[in-house]
Amino acid sequence: MSDFDPAxxxxxxxxxxxxxxxxxxGCDAFDMLSDRDNAVRNFIEGANGLTYRAQRILLGRxxxxxxxxxxxxxxxxxxxxxxxxxxxxxxxxAAEDFKAYRLEVSGMVGARLSLSLDDLQAMPSRSxxxxxxxxxxWSCIAEWSGVALSAVLERAKPAQSARFVVFNCxxxxxxxxxxxxxYYESIDMMDAYHPQTILAYGLNxxxxxxxxxxxxxxxxxxxLGYKMAKYVRSIELVDRLTPFGLGKGGYWEDRGYDWYAGI
Amino acid sequence: xxxxxHPASHRPLIYRQTIWTRLTHWIWAISLFFLLLTGLQIxxxxxxxxxxxxxxxxxxxxxxxxRAVDSDSGPKGVTTIFGHDFDTTGFLGYSGxxxxxxxxWATIPSGQDLATGRVVHFFFxxxxxxxxxxxxxxxxxSGHLRRDIxxxxxxxxxxxxxxxDHARLRLHHTGRYNTLQKLSYFxxxxxxxxxxxxxxxxxxxGMNAAIPFITDIFGGRQTARTIHFAVMLALVAFFVIxxxxxxxxxxxxxxxxxxxxxxxxxxxxxxxxxxS
Numbered sequence: 126m127s128d129f130d131p132a133x134x135x136x137x138x139x140x141x142x143x144x145x146x147x148x149x150x151g152c153d154a155f156d157m158l159s160d161r162d163n164a165v166r167n168f169i170e171g172a173n174g175l176t177y178r179a180q181r182i183l184l185g186r187x188x189x190x191x192x193x194x195x196x197x198x199x200x201x202x203x204x205x206x207x208x209x210x211x212x213x214x215x216x217x218x219a220a221e222d223f224k225a226y227r228l229e230v231s232g233m234v235g236a237r238l239s240l241s242l243d244d245l246q247a248m249p250s251r252s253x254x255x256x257x258x259x260x261x262x263w264s265c266i267a268e269w270s271g272v273a274l275s276a277v278l279e280r281a282k283p284a285q286s287a288r289f290v291v292f293n294c295x296x297x298x299x300x301x302x303x304x305x306x307x308y309y310e311s312i313d314m315m316d317a318y319h320p321q322t323i324l325a326y327g328l329n330x331x332x333x334x335x336x337x338x339x340x341x342x343x344x345x346x347x348x349l350g351y352k353m354a355k356y357v358r359s360i361e362l363v364d365r366l367t368p369f370g371l372g373k374g375g376y377w378e379d380r381g382y383d384w385y386a387g388i
Numbered sequence: 389x390x391x392x393x394h395p396a397s398h399r400p401l402i403y404r405q406t407i408w409t410r411l412t413h414w415i416w417a418i419s420l421f422f423l424l425l426t427g428l429q430i431x432x433x434x435x436x437x438x439x440x441x442x443x444x445x446x447x448x449x450x451x452x453x454x455r456a457v458d459s460d461s462g463p464k465g466v467t468t469i470f471g472h473d474f475d476t477t478g479f480l481g482y483s484g485x486x487x488x489x490x491x492x493w494a495t496i497p498s499g500q501d502l503a504t505g506r507v508v509h510f511f512f513x514x515x516x517x518x519x520x521x522x523x524x525x526x527x528x529x530s531g532h533l534r535r536d537i538x539x540x541x542x543x544x545x546x547x548x549x550x551x552x553d554h555a556r557l558r559l560h561h562t563g564r565y566n567t568l569q570k571l572s573y574f575x576x577x578x579x580x581x582x583x584x585x586x587x588x589x590x591x592x593x594g595m596n597a598a599i600p601f602i603t604d605i606f607g608g609r610q611t612a613r614t615i616h617f618a619v620m621l622a623l624v625a626f627f628v629i630x631x632x633x634x635x636x637x638x639x640x641x642x643x644x645x646x647x648x649x650x651x652x653x654x655x656x657x658x659x660x661x662x663x664s
Contacts, residue, residue, distance in 0.1 A: 153498040155425075158508055166504070172511040183598040190597045193441070200446025256441055256609065258593045260502065262434035263443035264609050347597045381503030387594025388510065 161381055177385035181315070184387075190321055190346035193254040193266050202267040202328055204336035205259065207308065210296035210356055218295075223340040228277075228324070232291070232361035235282030242326060242340055248272045251323050259350040260377075260386065269344050270327030275318045277360070283314075287362040290317045291369055292343055295356040298376055310354040311366055311374040311384075312345055321346040324357065349386035351377045402563050404651035409532075412523045413646055416581075419516040420623065422508055425496040427620060428489070429505030435481075435489030437617055441608035451614060454480045456487030463487065517585050520577070536565055537574050543567040559637045561654045576626055580619055587616040 158166045210216070218226050223242055230238035252270040259265075274290070294308040316322055323344050326333050333339045338355025345352045352375070366372060371379035378384045405413075435454035438444055453468040454476070465481025467474045477483075483491035492498040496508060527533040543566075550567040553559070560566065565573065589595045590603040590612035606612040634642045645651035 153492070155508075156497045156499070159497045159499070159501050159504045166507065169511040170507055172514050173507065175514060176510060180592075180594040180598065184594060185598075188597045190593065191600050191603070197441065199442070200444070203443075203445050256593075256596075258591075258609065260433070260506075262430070262591075262613060263436075263438075264441060265445070266442050347594050349593060377503070381501075381507070383506065383510075388589075388592040 159381075173383045173385060176383075176388055180385070180387045184347065186315060186318075187320065188347075190255055193256065195254065195268065197254065197266045198268060198329060200265065202257065202337055203263070203265045204334075205350070206355065207296040207298055208336040210335075212295055212297055212307075215295040215356065219335060219339070226340050228341060228357065229359035230277060230281045230362075231359065232363050233284040233287040234362050235284070236280065238277070238281050240277070245272045245277075245324065245326065245341070248276050251320070252327070253321055253323070253344070253346070255321070255344070255346045257350055257353075260382065268327075268329050269323065269325040270330070271323035271325035271341070271344065273320065274322045274324055274343070275320070277324065278317060278362075281362070283362045286364050287314065288364045289313055289362070289366055289374070291361040291363055291366070291374075292354040292357050293359045293361065294354050295358045306370070306376065308354060308356070308376045309369055310343065310352055310376070311363075311369070312343075312348075312352065316345050316347065319345075319347070347387055351375070351382065352386050398655045399561075399652050401650045401652050403649050404563055404645050405649045406532075407649065408523070408526060410646055410649060412519055415519050416516060419512040419519075420627075422496065422512040423516065424620065424624070425494065426505040426509040426512070429495040429497065429500075430502060430509060431617065432489035432495060432500065433502045433505075437614040438610040439607070439614060440610050443610055449610070452617075454489045456482040513585070513588060516581065520581055520585075523577075537570060537577065539567060539570040539574060543570055554633075557636050559633075561637070561641070561652065563651070563653060572626060572630070576623065580623055580626070583619050584616065584623070587612045587619065591616070 157163050158169070160166065226242055228238070228240045228245065230240070249272070250270055251273055252268060254266065254268045256264050256266050278290075289311045290313075291311045292309060294310075296308050297305040298308045299306040312322070321344065324341050325338075325344050326341055328334065328337050333342065338357075341357045342355040343353045343357060363369075366374040366384075370376065373379045374384045375382075434443075436443070436450055437452040438449045439451055440449050444450060450468070451470055455466055455468075456463050457466050458464075463477075463482050464475060465477040465479065465483065465487075467476040467480045479491060480489065481487070486492075488500065495505070497504050524533070527537065547567050553566075554568055586602060587606060589599075590606050591609055596603050596609070603609055603612060606615055641652050
């Protein structure tokens with residue numbers, strides 16, 4: 126075996142120095158990954174699709190999120206995001222205990238619906254004690270009651286070609302130069318028909334308070350909190366998400382968060 | 389030093405690391421670099437750790453909390469571990485003129501950006517888990533795991549001597565891993581990284597529905613998050629010792645073996661190594 130090659134030694138030393146300077150120079154070296162048009166980021170985002178497909182295979186249609194008992198409810202449900210919408214139409218409805226509230230269901234449906242809270246409460250209800258997992262990392266267990274989204278959809282008779290359910294909300298989450306941005310979210314049909322996917326009007330056996338999304342909020346128990354739109358104004362069935370917001374399927378998705386929030 | 393008394397030809401180069409060991413080593417090194425720094429980014433979104441299923445807002449189950457507080461001399465970083473406060477200004481809680489858990493130099497991206505942190509974290513999580521799985525199957529089939537990673541009876545009998553040798557930095561360069569190396573690599577590859585993947589999945593609401601016990605065996609989602617953090621600290625400790633040992637054992641020779649596979653052994657050590 127030949128003796129050690131000095132050229133190779135220099136190469137190795139350069140590599141070592143390069144690697145260590147990377148480590149100490151701080152991590153603004155990778156800040157371009159924050160740019161949502163960055164080619165590397167777009168490639169890396171492909172892993173989200175992998176997660177979505179893998180979890181869809183593992184989860185199947187009906188695997189249920191863990192349900193807890195009332196003994197596990199140790200504290201009020203932590204409100205976050207918008208907790209008191211200042212939108213005039215919302216405040217007018219809230220002032221009258223949402224008596225004039227109507228949930229509008231439209232888009233690719235056989236029958237458009239306009240449902241009052243009484244209509245929704247007359248439909249079969251479901252209660253579930255589940256853990257709310259926030260994308261920030263915290264969790265909170267609470268009891269949610271509401272109407273199964275599948276029951277509402279059955280009345281609306283979605284077209285076969287409908288692929289997503291979009292939730293338009295009352296609350297303005299961002300006031301920008303180009304106008305106010307209202308919260309919105311979307312889920313696929315498999316989650317829409319999941320037995321634990323409900324439009325909740327009750328929290329911990331009381332009427333859903335404004336801070337947690339009154340009069341109606343979505344629960345999608347197999348995903349993170351940001352999917353569970355509060356202050357739901359209307360539901361649209363669609364075959365693509367591009368016409369809404371910046372086209373990524375939700376307020377936070379438009380700001381770089383994964384559309385599939387199962388992890 | 390023996391190095392001066394023996395010409396290079398008496399310290400034979402042996403082919404020590406296969407292409408698969410070298411390839412997976414560098415894939416894992418790069419993956420763990422990004423996983424660590426994006427993991428700290430994700431942690432910064434809520435720089436508190438709890439025990440159990442949920443986070444205590446109306447009750448106390450916090451084991452670690454990092455935050456900024458106002459003081460007479462301006463903002464301070466405070467880290468609370470099991471109820472004990474530590475002033476960590478400049479590192480944890482408050483750094484670079486901002487309230488933040490870990491400082492900008494320890495996160496990717498450097499600013500607060502949970503969305504990007506998650507995207508990058510999950511990409512490298514797939515990379516790590518995928519290559520670890522392929523490596524594990526191949527290592528079992530090829531005997532690499534049994535031969536080189538799992539410590540045997542002889543390794544444990546040598547443990548005392550091996551610890552003394554390491555403490556005196558009397559490092560042997562043979563074709564085989566010594567006892568402490570086997571224990572560290574076993575700890576990282578067979579315990580640490582799989583535990584990291586399992587606790588990571590235990591935090592996923594989707595996986596909770598698919599495989600509920602994955603969260604239950606760790607005692608809940610928040611405990612899983614705390615364990616995920618603790619194992620991260622253990623892996624960082626491994627990394628620091630790993631680098632120190634490379635420097636102590638001769639960085640050029642060690643780096644060459646993990647880049648090219650070729651390793652220069654001590655005189656008379658090769659035959660000993662071959663017998664073990």
